[in-house]
Amino acid sequence: MRKLGAVAATGVVLLVLALAGWMRAPLPAAQGGATISGKVKFTGAKPTMPKIDMTEEPKCKAKYTAAPPTDEAVVVNANGTLADVFVYVKAGLPESYKAPAPAGPVTLDQDGCRYHPHVLGILVGQQLAIKNSDGILHNIKAKGTKNRPFNISQPTVMTSDRTFTAPEVMVPLECNVHGWMHAWLGVLPHPFFAVSGSDGSFTIKGLPPGTYTVEAWQERYGTQTATVTVAGSETKTADFTFAAK
Amino acid sequence: MISALLLLALRAAPFPIPLSPFPVQDTTRGKAVYVKWCAGCHGDGGAGDGAAAAHMLPRPRNFTGAIYKIRTTASGQLPTDADLMRAIDEGLSGSAMPAWKGRLSDAERRDVVAYIKTFSAFFADTSQHVAALKFSSEPSGATGATALKTGRQFYDSIGCRKCHGDQGRGDGPSAPTLKDDAGFPILAADLHQSWRFRGGGSAVEIYHRLRTGLDGTPMPSFSDLIDQKFLTDEQLWRLAQYVRSLSPPEPPEVRDVIHAPQIVGPTPVSPDDSTWARVGRYWFPLVGQVVRKGRWFAPAVTGVWVQGVHDGHTLALRVSWDDRTQSPDSAWLPFEQRVLETVAGDDSGPPKAEPWPDQLAVQFPRRLPESPAGMERPYFLMGSETDPVYQWRWTSSSRKSVAGLARGIDRFDTLPGAVAAQASFDHGEWRLVFTRALATPDTANEVQLAAGRAIPVAFFAWDGSSGEHGSRMAVSTWYFLALDRPTPPGVFISPVLAMLVTLGLGLVVVRRAQRRGARHIS
Numbered sequence: 001m002r003k004l005g006a007v008a009a010t011g012v013v014l015l016v017l018a019l020a021g022w023m024r025a026p027l028p029a030a031q032g033g034a035t036i037s038g039k040v041k042f043t044g045a046k047p048t049m050p051k052i053d054m055t056e057e058p059k060c061k062a063k064y065t066a067a068p069p070t071d072e073a074v075v076v077n078a079n080g081t082l083a084d085v086f087v088y089v090k091a092g093l094p095e096s097y098k099a100p101a102p103a104g105p106v107t108l109d110q111d112g113c114r115y116h117p118h119v120l121g122i123l124v125g126q127q128l129a130i131k132n133s134d135g136i137l138h139n140i141k142a143k144g145t146k147n148r149p150f151n152i153s154q155p156t157v158m159t160s161d162r163t164f165t166a167p168e169v170m171v172p173l174e175c176n177v178h179g180w181m182h183a184w185l186g187v188l189p190h191p192f193f194a195v196s197g198s199d200g201s202f203t204i205k206g207l208p209p210g211t212y213t214v215e216a217w218q219e220r221y222g223t224q225t226a227t228v229t230v231a232g233s234e235t236k237t238a239d240f241t242f243a244a245k
Numbered sequence: 246m247i248s249a250l251l252l253l254a255l256r257a258a259p260f261p262i263p264l265s266p267f268p269v270q271d272t273t274r275g276k277a278v279y280v281k282w283c284a285g286c287h288g289d290g291g292a293g294d295g296a297a298a299a300h301m302l303p304r305p306r307n308f309t310g311a312i313y314k315i316r317t318t319a320s321g322q323l324p325t326d327a328d329l330m331r332a333i334d335e336g337l338s339g340s341a342m343p344a345w346k347g348r349l350s351d352a353e354r355r356d357v358v359a360y361i362k363t364f365s366a367f368f369a370d371t372s373q374h375v376a377a378l379k380f381s382s383e384p385s386g387a388t389g390a391t392a393l394k395t396g397r398q399f400y401d402s403i404g405c406r407k408c409h410g411d412q413g414r415g416d417g418p419s420a421p422t423l424k425d426d427a428g429f430p431i432l433a434a435d436l437h438q439s440w441r442f443r444g445g446g447s448a449v450e451i452y453h454r455l456r457t458g459l460d461g462t463p464m465p466s467f468s469d470l471i472d473q474k475f476l477t478d479e480q481l482w483r484l485a486q487y488v489r490s491l492s493p494p495e496p497p498e499v500r501d502v503i504h505a506p507q508i509v510g511p512t513p514v515s516p517d518d519s520t521w522a523r524v525g526r527y528w529f530p531l532v533g534q535v536v537r538k539g540r541w542f543a544p545a546v547t548g549v550w551v552q553g554v555h556d557g558h559t560l561a562l563r564v565s566w567d568d569r570t571q572s573p574d575s576a577w578l579p580f581e582q583r584v585l586e587t588v589a590g591d592d593s594g595p596p597k598a599e600p601w602p603d604q605l606a607v608q609f610p611r612r613l614p615e616s617p618a619g620m621e622r623p624y625f626l627m628g629s630e631t632d633p634v635y636q637w638r639w640t641s642s643s644r645k646s647v648a649g650l651a652r653g654i655d656r657f658d659t660l661p662g663a664v665a666a667q668a669s670f671d672h673g674e675w676r677l678v679f680t681r682a683l684a685t686p687d688t689a690n691e692v693q694l695a696a697g698r699a700i701p702v703a704f705f706a707w708d709g710s711s712g713e714h715g716s717r718m719a720v721s722t723w724y725f726l727a728l729d730r731p732t733p734p735g736v737f738i739s740p741v742l743a744m745l746v747t748l749g750l751g752l753v754v755v756r757r758a759q760r761r762g763a764r765h766i767s
Contacts, residue, residue: 056418056419136404137403137404137407139463139465140465141463141465142321143426145310148321148322148323148367148373149310149312149321149426149460149461150320150321150458150460150466151320151321151458151459151460151462151463151464151465151466152320152458152465152466152468152469153403153404153458153465153466153467153469153470154469155402155403155404155470155475156475158469158470158473158475160469160473162321165372176408176419176422176423176424176463176465177404177407177408177419177463178419179419179422179423179424
């Protein structure tokens with residue numbers, strides 16, 4: 001009798017757990033969902049970025065006919081906003097959230113002795129295609145701490161593929177032949193990230209309903225966070241403002 | 246009694262066949278070894294920040310990131326246990342890391358490997374793939390002209406010269422900008438000193454480094470190039486063999502006496518005179534000046550090659566050394582600043598980088614000991630107030646040299662009697678020739694260079710672009726210079742005479758024997 005009771009109780013508990021699990025089950029992320037968008041603003045004096053001397057690499061230098069290349073640590077747009085800010089969902093996704101299988105590769109191009117893009121995001125397990133369009137020697141070194149670092153040589157036009165195993169914001173990428181070449185890679189377990197563009201705006205789409213910590217990361221000015229709650233397919237705004245230092 | 250029985254039983258028990266090369270590792274015992282022998286440099290927490298670390302360049306390994314230069318695994322992979330063991334057993338040449346084989350037992354070294362791995366979570370992460378690359382074996386014909394030409398071709402085409410320089414002395418255009426992963430300044434290896442390569446200087450080891458890269462440093466892996474058919478495995482071997490060919494076949498042996506042969510004059514005054522190619526050269530290692538305040542733990546010049554010849558009247562002494570810069574060189578000023586900020590001296594704060602020149606000094610006693618067997622010499626570190634030394638000093642800013650008396654590091658008084666010097670700088674190498682008359686009028690202060698005597702000599706070098714000046718320098722101990730007397734003609738003639746006499750006597754004996762034989766027959 002006691003035994004039967006125990007079995008029944010276990011059954012009930014399991015049922016409740018299963019129900020709870022079903023109720024908390026993640027919603028399919030990609031289709032529909034909510035959107036968080038906003039602008040990354042900038043206040044204070046626009047910093048002067050040092051010019052990059054590419055005399056050693058005439059092939060690269062020749063690609064900058066209009067104006068000499070400058071350091072990309074802070075890119076202030078024409079409308080006074082900031083480009084190259086990595087905005088991503090830092091927390092708030094249900095633990096059971098399952099990221100979609102990573103699609104095609106993300107490409108990082110070395111062109112004119114600079115990385116294009118300068119800031120980019122990638123999913124864990126997704127392929128990073130590292131392309132050398134310059135055809136001169138670059139080495140590409142990833143200096144993650146949660147991901148294993150690597151350093152490979154690309155002396156010619158070629159593409160090398162690498163993947164990353166652990167979430168990490170950010171993995172610094174650099175070329176040691178050209179000390180000015182830096183890129184930043186955000187590795188995330190989900191696709192809810194964006195990089196602010198030439199008008200300072202960003203859009204993160206397809207979010208399941210919930211309350212999220214959204215972080216904006218800037219190479220020089222560090223991070224800022226906002227808490228945003230979204231439901232259904234609504235769009236919420238989250239603006240960030242970085243001040244000159 | 247029971248415990249003794251237990252022990253016996255345990256001993257008798259069959260041990261499982263080991264799967265890993267180091268099956269019985271004990272991190273507790275490893276920690277004890279680590280704390281005693283390793284923590285002083287590598288730090289209690291393995292972060293490469295022990296008490297001595299601040300004085301070192303390169304810095305001791307930080308184990309917390311599990312990033313290792315010398316591996317047999319692909320770039321980005323963890324090292325194998327055997328890789329870690331190799332670094333401990335053999336040390337890392339050209340760095341402060343000594344070889345521990347023979348100092349620590351096999352068990353101690355195995356245990357410390359296990360303990361070092363506990364500093365990083367990567368080693369406990371079973372998803373990490375750790376496998377040594379499958380290396381091909383070295384193709385033959387390593388030193389053939391075609392092989393070396395192929396190697397050189399790839400040295401150029403894959404951009405080695407960007408960091409290592411056109412002639413491989415670590416003086417490429419990107420060299421002054423190089424940093425390691427921790428942000429410390431790092432030098433591109435001088436490929437003419439393979440005995441200082443961290444992972445060993447053989448062609449095989451160089452090939453392995455080309456395949457794996459040196460993680461944590463700017464040196465990348467070239468394995469992708471083989472995968473992408475940019476070059477073949479054999480061509481990468483040729484590159485390794487070319488790099489190997491830049492250094493002497495054997496690491497230089499330190500011999501105490503420089504033999505300066507006598508030649509038919511005049512003695513060469515130019516550093517690029519063809520005479521020097523025919524004269525033996527002698528290697529003298531230099532170390533940082535750490536005896537006196539204003540210490541310097543990271544000397545840029547790690548040794549000098551010395552050659553001497555004389556013609557019975559004049560001595561010519563050629564000193565050659567590798568130096569990435571012809572200082573002062575403004576391109577290297579930021580590097581100098583980073584070196585000064587990285588290597589702690591005993592100053593209150595790091596000095597500011599300044600455009601110092603390169604310098605070299607050759608030191609002699611003022612007078613040779615009275616008795617030819619006398620061995621008394623002044624203090625090696627530039628003499629003392631009461632017992633000065635006679636020095637030749639040369640500087641790259643004026644390209645001029647002076648002779649004078651040093652009374653310790655801080656005091657140098659120029660003498661009227663000069664020493665001539667000519668220098669050339671060529672792709673990261675200084676070649677400097679001093680010439681002086683063997684006998685000079687000032688016999689009280691200027692060493693009289695006599696043939697057949699052991700003349701004490703010592704060397705000092707400064708690399709301005711590493712912030713070296715004054716007491717921040719590289720020093721040697723006393724060695725000897727011997728001006729060889731010309732070989733008396735008798736030495737050559739007597740063996741020939743002896744041979745002729747022997748031949749003559751032999752002929753006589755043979756003749757006699759033949760005559761006797763002829764008589765018997767008839």
